[in-house]
Amino acid sequence: MAKENNTNPKKPKFSSWWIYGLIIVGILGFQLLNSGNFASTKTTTTSELQEFLRNGDISKILIITNTNQAKVFLTDEALAKDVHKDVAEKSLLPSTGTIPQYILDFGDLQNFEKQITDSKKENNLDTVVEFDKESNYLGDFLIGILPFVLIFGIWIYLMRRMSGGGGGGAGGQIFNIGKSKAKLFDEKTDTRTSFKDVAGLEGAKEEVEEIVEFLKHPDKYTSLGGKIPKGALLVGPPGTGKTLLAKAVAGEAKVPFFSLSGSDFVEMFVGVGASRVRDLFKQAKDKSPAIIFIDEIDAIGRARGKNNFTGSNDERENTLNQLLTEMDGFGTNTNVIVLAATNRADVLDKALMRAGRFDRQIYVDLPDIRERKEIFEVHLRPIKTAETLDLDFLARQTPGFSGADIANVCNEAALIAARKEKKAVNKQDFLDAVDRIVGGLEKKNKIITPGEKKTIAYHEAGHATVSWMLEHAAPLVKVTIVPRGQSLGAAWYLPEERLIVRPEQMKDEMCATLGGRAAEKVIFDKISTGALSDLEKVTKQARAMVTVYGLNEEIGNLTYYDSSGQSDYGFSKPYSEDTAQRIDEEISKLIEEQYARAIDVLQANKDKLITLAERLLEKEVIFKEDLEKIFGKRPFDSQFEANGEEIIDVADTTEEISEENK
Structure with missing residues (x-):
């Protein structure tokens, strides 16, 4: 009995469309009954x-x-x-009139x-x-009124769609199109996120926690005149938890x-944006104290006047002007706090x-x-993990990852473990x-010739050798020649975290980056297109040294970098053609010096380079321990490990890009 009670279907909800349907069915039924179509009438x-x-069978015709029909x-x-x-x-159904036995459609009436007249005379019939x-008055009426009903229905539908609402209510009418679309959260039902769910972000959490404290106990601060x-x-960068903080x-x-x-x-109608801003702050003031959260505020907060070349009225600027007035205008209310999030603060209006x-x-x-470890703890709660899982190790393996990236790592590890029919997620899955995530999907079926594979192995071994031998270059942790994504090989590094960078450090990094092409030159006396990403990286570094950081003696202590972003809209370079030529020469000189330096390092360690490349061809993936067996302990490790956090980076990969495509 209990089972039957639980499986009782829910009663359907009443809808006004049922009434319309019944009316239409009734009209159609009336028409059919009145026309006698359900009677036993045959066509002759x-x-x-x-x-x-x-035969004298007919009593009346x-x-x-008007229809050329005879009954x-x-x-x-x-x-x-x-x-x-x-x-x-x-007939089984009632009829409103006398039902004929036969119906005949004729052509010409005469x-x-x-x-019929001739037949009556010949057979002397009465x-x-x-x-x-x-x-058919009802049918004619329906046909006449139907176009107007359709036009009226389509007009109501379009008005509701444009106003952003469904049925009735505040957003369901055209006159409410200027109403705010903000969602009002109820702390009891709509959100369960708290500051306990936000891992890391200690400084940011302190700031927003104080804002919450302002709203809860305002007298504590205003009593002192604050x-x-x-x-x-x-x-902050994307995925770092800005929206999550707002939810908390x-x-x-x-x-x-x-x-x-x-x-x-933003709306297709002029003035709607400003109207919605006014309505939003009006609602917030009515419920003050209140918080307004505007995500991706750069959609309306972009600096005014930079892109408006036509001189026309800009709806986005009007919306921004209204927002500025509401936040700190002549008659604003201080009991409304505005939170906003963006990853493009440089484009916002001053x-x-x-x-x-x-x-x-x-x-x-x-x-x-440390914060990455806390984020892992949050995202690993719903995941079944092995007991031996080391969170410190996972935190060290994910440098530069945002909170969203770590969440993606945890989810991807669970999917990989499920794909392998495992009962728990272990270290190797992570x-x-x-x-x-970093390298892309492993492509085991990519066809690579033995000659190409050998070139890739020496290319990656060249990166590893040069980075191991230079003091300021990041030591290598892992090298692979397994194709992933668009890359044919990849290398994971362990660079130190620096707040300032000196010229010798940048030069060592450039030299290590050019180690791949240098290895191809030393071993095969040929170069290939596989170093495209390496060349792109060192060119950017060299240009930054010369034109941004002022680290070149020939150009001097000058920078052509504009932090305000105004140079992006300029039509001329901030230097002469002669200076541009000198900049190009210094960039080329800087890169060629490091390339020659990488060749010298590899020439001095050619036997170790060959041993490393052969082991890479054999295993396809090698780690730091393999390098220590070949090169010995790195003399800079003790000093490096004391400098700060260990970070793993991904080296520029050997990309499969043909000369025709570039």
Whole structure:
């Protein structure tokens, strides 16, 4: 019995469309019944009609002149005959009029009438012939009104779609198109995120926790003469947890929390964006104290006047002007705090960034090794992991990863373990996940000739050898010649974390990057297109040394870098043609010096380079331990390990790009 009660289907909800459907079915049924289509009426021909007339079976013929149709009624004696047995049966459904036994469609009315008259004279019949016109008032009315109903229905549908709403309510009418689209969160039902769910981001969490404290206990701060901050801007790379922090604020604040995206203000109608800003702040003030969160604010907060070459009215600028007024205008309310998030703070308008609007700019940086461990702890909660899993090791293996990247690593590791039919996720699954995310999908079926494979092995071995022998180059941790993504080989490095970089450090890194092409030159006396990504990297580094950081003696202590971004809209270079030529010469000179230096290093260690490449060809993947067996302990390791956190980076890979494509 309990099982039957649990499986009872839910009752369908009532809909107004049911009424419309019943009305339509009723009209159609009335039409069908009135027309007699459900009766036992048969269609006949002119020849059969003549035969019926000769036999005296017809009592009346009703000719409908406007439809060229004749309705034939039989006598009672004729209905008793076997030939009319089919039409003698009575209809199962009621009818509003007399039902004919036969219906005939004729062509010309005069010819048809003459045939009937002749048959009556020849057979001396008293058959009644009547003429009539048939009218369907309901059908004509429906046909006449149907186009207007369709037009009216389409107009209502379009208006509802443009207003962003479905049925009735605040957003369901065209007059409410300027209403805000912000979602109001209820801390009891809509969100369960708290500051405990936000791992790392210690400095950013302290800032937003203080904002929440402002709203909970404002007297604590205002009693000393302080003012509650009007806004906080969360800035940082993608995936670092800016939106997650805002969700945690929504869960912790216990005050009304309005959430929307910057693109929600943008609409096809002029003035809608500014109207929505006004409505948003009006709602927030009515429920103050409250928090407004605008995600991706750069959609409306971009600097004004830079891209408006046409001189026309810019809807986005009007929206931004209204936002500036609402945040710190003549009559603003201080009980509304605005949180915003963006990863493009450099394009925001200066008026939006000033104190009094966004009093605090909270930089949400990429997590360090300790914060990455905390993030792993959060994302590993729902995953079944092996007991021997070392979180410190995983944190060291994911340098430069954001919180979103670490979440992706955990999910990818679980998928890999499930693909291998494992009961728990272990260390190797996480390493495979990191390789999959950083290097791409492993392509085991890629066809590589033995000659190409040998070239790739020596190329990667050249990177490893040069980086191992230079003091400031990052030592190599892992090398692989297994194709992944667009790359044919990859190398993982362990560079130290530096806040400032000196010229000798940059030169050592450039030399190690050019070690791949140098190895091809030393071993084969030929070079290939596989060093494309290496050349791109060293060219950018050399150009930065000369034109950005002022590390070149020939050019001097000059920089042509503009942090304000104004140079992006300029039409001329900030230096002369002569200086441009000297810059090109210094860049080329710098790169060629490091290339020659890499060749010298490899020439001095050619036997070890060959041994390393052969082992790489044999195993396809080698680690730091293999390098120590060949080269011995690296003399710089003790000094390097004391400098700071260990970080693994991915070297520029040997890309399979033909000369024709480039």
